[in-house]
Amino acid sequence: MNIKEKIVKGGLFVSALISVVVLLIVIGYIVVNGIGVISLDFLLKSPYRFEYGGVFPQIIGSLFLVALCLLFAVPLGVASAIYLAEYAPDNVITSCIRLFVECLAGIPSIVIGLFGLVFLVYYLGFGVSMLSGGLALGFMILPWTVRASEEAIKAVPRSYREASLALGASKWQTIRSVVLKSAYPGIITGILLGIGKAIGETAVVLLTAGSGLESFLPRSILDPVASLPVYVYMLATQGQTSAAYSRAFGASILLITMFLVMSISALFLRNRYIKRMSGGRW
Amino acid sequence: MSKIEMKGLSVYYGNGTVHALKDVNMKIEANKITALIGPSGCGKTTFLRALNRMNELIRVRTEGEVLIDGIDIYSKKVDVIQLRKKVGMVFQQPNPFPMSIYDNVAYGPRIHGVRNRELDGIVEESLKKAALWDEVKDRLEENAFGFSGGQQQRLCIARALAVNPEIILFDEPCSSLDPISTARIEELLSKLKREYTIVIVTHNMQQAARISDFTAFFLMGELIECGKTPQIFERPRDKRTEDYITGRFG
Ligand SMILES: Nc1ncnc2c1ncn2[C@@H]1O[C@H](COP(=O)(O)OP(=O)(O)OP(=O)(O)O)[C@@H](O)[C@H]1O
Ligand SMILES: [Mg+2]
Numbered sequence: 142m143n144i145k146e147k148i149v150k151g152g153l154f155v156s157a158l159i160s161v162v163v164l165l166i167v168i169g170y171i172v173v174n175g176i177g178v179i180s181l182d183f184l185l186k187s188p189y190r191f192e193y194g195g196v197f198p199q200i201i202g203s204l205f206l207v208a209l210c211l212l213f214a215v216p217l218g219v220a221s222a223i224y225l226a227e228y229a230p231d232n233v234i235t236s237c238i239r240l241f242v243e244c245l246a247g248i249p250s251i252v253i254g255l256f257g258l259v260f261l262v263y264y265l266g267f268g269v270s271m272l273s274g275g276l277a278l279g280f281m282i283l284p285w286t287v288r289a290s291e292e293a294i295k296a297v298p299r300s301y302r303e304a305s306l307a308l309g310a311s312k313w314q315t316i317r318s319v320v321l322k323s324a325y326p327g328i329i330t331g332i333l334l335g336i337g338k339a340i341g342e343t344a345v346v347l348l349t350a351g352s353g354l355e356s357f358l359p360r361s362i363l364d365p366v367a368s369l370p371v372y373v374y375m376l377a378t379q380g381q382t383s384a385a386y387s388r389a390f391g392a393s394i395l396l397i398t399m400f401l402v403m404s405i406s407a408l409f410l411r412n413r414y415i416k417r418m419s420g421g422r423w
Numbered sequence: 424m425s426k427i428e429m430k431g432l433s434v435y436y437g438n439g440t441v442h443a444l445k446d447v448n449m450k451i452e453a454n455k456i457t458a459l460i461g462p463s464g465c466g467k468t469t470f471l472r473a474l475n476r477m478n479e480l481i482r483v484r485t486e487g488e489v490l491i492d493g494i495d496i497y498s499k500k501v502d503v504i505q506l507r508k509k510v511g512m513v514f515q516q517p518n519p520f521p522m523s524i525y526d527n528v529a530y531g532p533r534i535h536g537v538r539n540r541e542l543d544g545i546v547e548e549s550l551k552k553a554a555l556w557d558e559v560k561d562r563l564e565e566n567a568f569g570f571s572g573g574q575q576q577r578l579c580i581a582r583a584l585a586v587n588p589e590i591i592l593f594d595e596p597c598s599s600l601d602p603i604s605t606a607r608i609e610e611l612l613s614k615l616k617r618e619y620t621i622v623i624v625t626h627n628m629q630q631a632a633r634i635s636d637f638t639a640f641f642l643m644g645e646l647i648e649c650g651k652t653p654q655i656f657e658r659p660r661d662k663r664t665e666d667y668i669t670g671r672f673g
Binding site: 298300303304305306307308309310314318319322323 | 475477480504505506507508511512514516518519520521522530531533534535579582583586
């Protein structure tokens with residue numbers, strides 16, 4: 142290895158090292174500053190002003206919002222993907238739809254939040270509520286769901302479809318019983334990406350779902366709902382005491398943990414499915 | 424009456440630019456094995472897929488008639504689902520579904536609405552007919568991908584048999600298999616012809632000579648010669664057939 146090679150290799154190694162260190166600093170800083178407030182009370186009580194109580198409604202609210210968002214975006218996204226991959230004719234209109242989905246994926250979340258506020262909250266009259274928040278989050282992750290699902294469906298080998306059709310199955314039977322079954326891991330990955338985006342999303346939820354400090358659980362989907370990211374935002378911008386900052390960091394730890402738990406369980410599910418599909422017990 | 428009869432069958436791909444089958448007239452007898460031979464690209468697969476209308480999955484134009492039991496399968500009255508139930512197909516590469524052995528075989532009956540309590544019997548019978556039952560009877564719930572290529576191909580045969588076809592089309596079913604697996608499939612085909620009409624594409628002259636009753640030789644989309652297998656191999660009428668069989672080209 143000559144000297145130039147060595148310099149390149151060394152430079153790349155240092156870059157990688159810096160990336161890891163930055164990540165460790167961020168996580169370490171959050172943990173060090175937030176771990177102190179984590180207790181059973183923090184998990185199970187409602188917040189009281191900026192410095193007291195827990196974040197129970199925030200945790201539940203975040204879960205509700207993500208669930209509602211998936212309820213909307215997953216069926217719609219998968220159905221659209223099936224249409225695009227299997228039925229749409231290969232023409233200009235279809236290409237336009239694809240381009241449109243790409244564009245939708247690139248819209249900044251604050252713009253989606255603004256749209257949710259004006260269209261869902263005011264125009265449709267859903268108010269600042271769990272319904273508005275869940276739908277707006279759904280708009281945000283819909284293009285990801287469509288794209289990931291379409292790719293997964295297209296990756297299913299042609300030979301499976303042919304085998305099914307040659308047995309006298311209709312196109313829809315083939316899609317339902319063979320194609321979707323094989324595309325499932327890819328679709329799960331898309332949903333996982335969506336969950337990751339939705340659970341940490343602040344701007345959209347801030348404008349559509351609630352102020353973040355709610356100390357109650359919503360009784361219907363038309364009630365405002367608290368969420369962890371907005372809680373963190375509120376404390377960071379308005380708390381201005383060190384107690385408030387510690388709570389913001391504590392809530393951040395929960396947020397990261399929730400993200401990790403969901404990602405890991407989705408990954409686990411996906412890997413188990415892939416294993417089952419390729420040998421081993423069904 | 425012949426089981427299958429082609430009258431002036433022509434198939435074009437793309438915008439009619441590729442003329443893959445040219446005015447083919449041919450009869451296929453019931454309960455016999457008919458082998459299709461010819462060099463690569465001569466239209467054997469196209470011919471086979473014209474018999475269960477699988478060509479329709481891509482852009483294609485078909486002219487002429489294909490009569491099965493005297494009915495033109497390209498007429499408007501014919502339901503393609505019923506046609507494909509009657510005319511099964513086994514592909515070149517074993518292509519089991521990513522499911523258990525049991526679910527693979529049960530797939531066809533299920534989509535055709537067979538009730539669950541009848542499935543066990545159908546699965547067992549089909550696997551027995553495909554000479555696979557003894558090897559898999561204790562492993563029915565295992566994923567099909569965990570089995571050898573030859574076993575997978577026999578599974579695909581069992582899957583085709585499970586919907587109770589009358590005709591089975593084989594497109595080079597042994598080309599990805601070792602000699603032992605190939606021998607097992609050949610043996611199986613000879614048994615199956617008692618109940619089914621079999622059409623098989625093969626690149627292997629010895630295989631065609633060994634197992635088939637009739638042989639059809641294609642060249643550049645034309646049916647050059649079709650007749651009893653011994654006649655084709657021993658006294659071909661056409662010089663081109665002779666050249667191909669003796670390995671002078673192809
Ligand atoms: N989808 C397609 N589009 C255009 N042309 C095609 C298509 N499929 C086949 N052809 C052409 O039609 C002709 C016949 O093809 P076919 O696959 O029937 O040949 P074959 O005898 O089965 O060949 P092989 O022995 O290689 O499998 C070839 O010239 C091929 O290039
Ligand atoms: Mg072929």
